[in-house]
Amino acid sequence: MERIAGYEPADAIPMLPPTLRGGPRKALRTVWDLVWMTMWPYGFVYAGLAALVWNVFTPAMERMERFAVGWIAEIYLRNVVLLLVSAGGLHLWLYVRRAQGKDYKYDYRWPRKRSRRFLWRSQTRDNMFWALTSGAFFWTAYEALLLWAYANDHIARVDWGDGPGWVVYLLAMTVVPFFLVTAWFYVTHRLLHTRPLYRWAHYLHHKNVNTGPWSGLSMHPVEHLLYFSTVLFFMVIPVSPFVVILTNLFTAMDPARGHCGFDRFEIGYGRTMPAGTYYHDLHHKYFECNYGLQVIPIDAWMGTWHDGSPEAHERMRARLEATRR
Template sequence: MDDLKFGKRNKRGDWAPNQPAETAPLFAFPPRLMAVLKWLPHYFFPWNAIFAASAVAYWAWVIPPVETMRTLSLGWIAWLYAVNAVAVFLFYGAFELHLYVLKRQENRFKYNGKFPADHKSNAFWFERQNLDNMLRTFLWGVTIWTAVEVGMLWAYANGYAPWLSFAENPWTLALVALVVPIIHEFHFFCIHRLIHTPLLYKWVHSVHHNSVNPSPWSSLSMHPIEHLLYFGTAFYHLFLPSNPILMLYQLHYAGFGAIPGHVGFDKVEIGKEKLVDSHAYAHYLHHKYFEVNYGDALIPLDKWFGTWHDGSPEGEAQMQERYRRRKEKLAASKARLEVGGAAE
């Protein structure tokens, strides 16, 4: 597959798409009906459909009976951790094997032309990004994922969360299912801005940003506090008219859904002719520039708050202008403090 038909590569070997990143037309004003209808299939396929199907599969074959979940016990908790760990290993590992171990695409469609395994860095445990990322994923990521899952299932089993049946409330639950990605986007943007405040960034979020060149195992490589905030997206279902399957969908959207944004490739080649879009460019730019694209572009929150970067020269200029204004503001503030101190 010739990736230069879709983008360009610089002298360092980094690839960028020809088209700048775009926000979804869902919240455009005035409304763009035709654009929404054209975009709508991408809302469901392939990623959201995969995460929803995995939630249904969990409910059918993994989640214990309600009677069992009414009481917290090591047996079913350990079972859920084991299934989650295996699922993450297989799902994340499939992308890692295809793109980074076997390198079946080489560096076609890869934003950063380098591969993390080829470079050591003391920012990571054992100076290895992949090993560091995997350990953090399984030690804390899957553990906290499972803890939130167990807590929510226990709440449903004991009547502490609203549990609507699909038979009696099909339209309500269909609406909740449709907005699961929107809930995730809103939650992710809010906690992401929070952990970019100086103190939390230094002690919490910097762990995730060590992976400047993200790969699949970077997806859940976080500080435990960030894991708890991130998977806290499931807690909305304590108040929403919802269902355990939709809560699982919300969790899987966060857990398995972290992969597309960190896969490091714009498109994944399936066979010789088929391409699957990762829609990762906006989040890759966040890992590259740190202070842009706090959301995933489903809701144009970054546009509304002035932190959007679409990868274009215009986006770069806007980012640099924002940095310049902030630098001037800090310099002015420092000057006022110095004048005030001299006056005393």
């Protein structure tokens, strides 16, 4: 399992897992840093977008009291448009126009134009197909189920106008989904790496070694069923429908950035901003490491944390060789 040539964020290697050790002040500082890292800038973008989607581009609750093709189709089409704008926009900028060349690209190779591994021998078309069909379907299905349940008072709901205390609660619950999605992602991802589910479903996502924006939601329907299931927690945790939409937006749209294949976006005048996730890119390159995400260091606790260093790579190789004996 050789290392693949590409950009490595040397200033961030080794990627150390966050820790709450060192006393209360250090623990609080770590928690604050994790919240800020999660929310700035993209968490705030998703929260703002979720507010817009909930207030402008979501059918009225009265219509959602009964399942009907009309309002569900509206949500599906809205979700498809959001994917086309997010994943499609990044693909156009980074891979069609190649606006920043290979600067900050994790894998210096461009995706192969033709490969039998993918539908129509095209990685992009294959990825788009799975994202826009199965991905958008399960995103819509979970959202429609929860909104229908809210419309019929089948599950508890909290709104911004319910009082100052509930406003504080909902502000906190605007942050919680990012960590909830991350924790649940680790659980479902490890499950998908068991031999039966990997061969049946997860192999499809891992056909993408040299990932691009559309790779993020390129999954088998079984994987989409698990991946989007985070919102089911809100059937027992009272929140606003806005929080459900925020959770789904983050779950559906952030993979385009996380799999874009670049560490930084060049935004002009010598400035850059965070782009992909080197931590998860290592998982796509080497498969048996970094099953979760950095903000909740479950991989460190389970011995599968790859910090990007040559030493970590050798430890991973030794661990895999030991399991094969």
